[in-house]
Amino acid sequence: LSRILVVDDAPEIRNLLKRTLMGQGHAVEVAEDGVEGVAKARSWEPDIILLDLAMPRMGGLSACEHIREFSQSPIIVLSVMGEEQDKVRALDAGADDYITKPFGVEELMARIRVALRRSAGAPAPTTFACDGLAVDLDARRVTVEGREVHLTPIEYAVLSYLVRNAGRVLTHTQILAHAWGPEYTGELQYLRSFIGQLRKKLGDSAARPHFVLTEPGVGYRLRSPDW
């Protein structure tokens, strides 16, 4: 079980999260703004940090940057609808994931599990199996219902990046930089179109994608096999 630092200026949210997380057996510390959050991240060395974006004194974005100077513990950003650009900035500044308030506890626990698994030092997953889709990165093999799927090099690059980060949000910029190269990070429509093709090949629905999920205004997330 893990040590979780909750940084949020709203006492209701702090208390609720503390009680919920302690109920799951985690050790919890709270901080009420970015400054205190950075200090506790340094002194208490949490395994994971839940970080609100809009806070007095120091907001989540700068707190995230400060924490990343000394800690690689996963950071999950707590934000509200409409802060998409701040979310993206936080993710690009080293946050691992985000969750939009108001959120269900179940969703939060899933995010925490994914983030903790990544930080546990285990190597990134090289296989993905879920509802008929199977990806084996070592064998460079992608099958849907047992049938092999042929992907272009770019599609494969995007998919393998998603598989290594299954369950975790990846920003448009991150995916573009990874699959195309840093000079293409502005070319959102490339990505849009390749994701469309990829979904089609994976037998994913265009309206209700099951595997490659859209995070509006932020990026994409491959569903976690254990959701």
Added chain:
Amino acid sequence: MKKLVGDLLLSAATVAAISGGIAAVLSRWQVGPLAVVYILGILWLATRGRTAALLAAIEAFLVYDWFFVPPFHTLDVQQPQEWLELGIFLVVALVAGQAYALQRRQALEAAERDRHTQLLYDLSTGLTVQENLGGMFDRMLAKLAQGLGLSGLRLYVWREGARELSGGVEVASDGVSEPVTSVYRVPCRIGEHDLAEMEVFQRSDGQPLSQDDLRVLQGFANQLANALERRRLEKEEQLNQVLGEANRAKSSLLAAVSHDLRTPLAAIKASATSLLQAGADFDEGERREFLAAVNREADRLDRLVRNLLDMSRIESGALTPRLEWHNLSEIAADVVDRLQPVSDGHELQLVAEDREFLANVDYVQLSQVLTNLVDNAIRHGAPLAPIRVGVAEGRLWVENQGRQLSDEEREHIFDRFYRGEGLASGTGLGLAIAKGVVEAHGGRIWVENTAEGMRFRVELAVSEERGVPSPSLSHCDGRGTN
């Protein structure tokens, strides 16, 4: 000084010419005193002013005496009666010249005053015309500059303590590019309050401005100040009206919102207190029902708050869509899935081919539009009848079964705070927001009656560019399954 020299030369020339004429006449005919002829020249010179007439009278007196009164070529006079003649001539010449010059000047001044009065009148009638200020200023200034023969005029209006150039005219110089210099600054003020300032440039002909010119300028400045003040008061009045309207809107918003906030709050409070009751004995199913109600009503509150935020953004003009290419069917499916659990028994059906309908939209905002349309359909649909959400290329629609809309309702259904006939619930915000958002996307939203009920349609601008260019793949190695 220049004028004096001119007067001197011209009067000398005139007197010389007339003297020549007299000498020519006298050489042929012996006629009586011809001195009177000089009077004509003096009157002519009087049109130039009193100095020229005065000089000419004296010159004529001297020349006549010198050449034509014996003994010739001296200023001496033989006969005493000739002294008298010469004296009378001098007096007549002086008086006639001065009187004519004076009368002539008064006539010119009167004409000038008339012209100035006309000019001021024209300008004042021009100022009362309500229109674009900048253009009006330029036209007025051009008229004034032309009327007074100025090489330029500029108008500066004071705005928050700083002078701001608000209009100006500069007469094209005649190629001699001598820089025009400003000679006056005329303030436009109301009481002690400076509203504007006119910068006056020298006359095109280099002459100084007369007192009358200055009076015209000041007169125009006063009219301008009045016009500016009137404009300011009108604006203030308009602002007050807008503020009053906003205030009323705010009151009705607060009334509607407090009602709508209270409903889910009441449900949450009731569920929570039921569960908290000491000694209450609920089975697991009942407990879950209370909790589900809390969950559902919290979502409803969330949607309401989001609408309020959107409304305030639309009102303040701060709603700028962050456009990205999104799949409309994905947005629609997302909304349908989210609202199905709170649809009061209506089945939400998604009508779309399973393919991508890309549109350049703000995902969050467009999903709010659809949420509001579906929410509206749930409120107004016939009980338990299905609600259909359709997607096609650049188009979305939401249709429900139930009553049809009257013409009046159709006209006002997208107005803020408008609620349909006989309906108590709803803030009257959802559809107004839908309209605001769709229009911020450059799209169109409207409602139509169908055979079974009503259908809201949204049409979004779809980019011409369909194909997506492929980036160079040269830096990618062959990692892949094929």
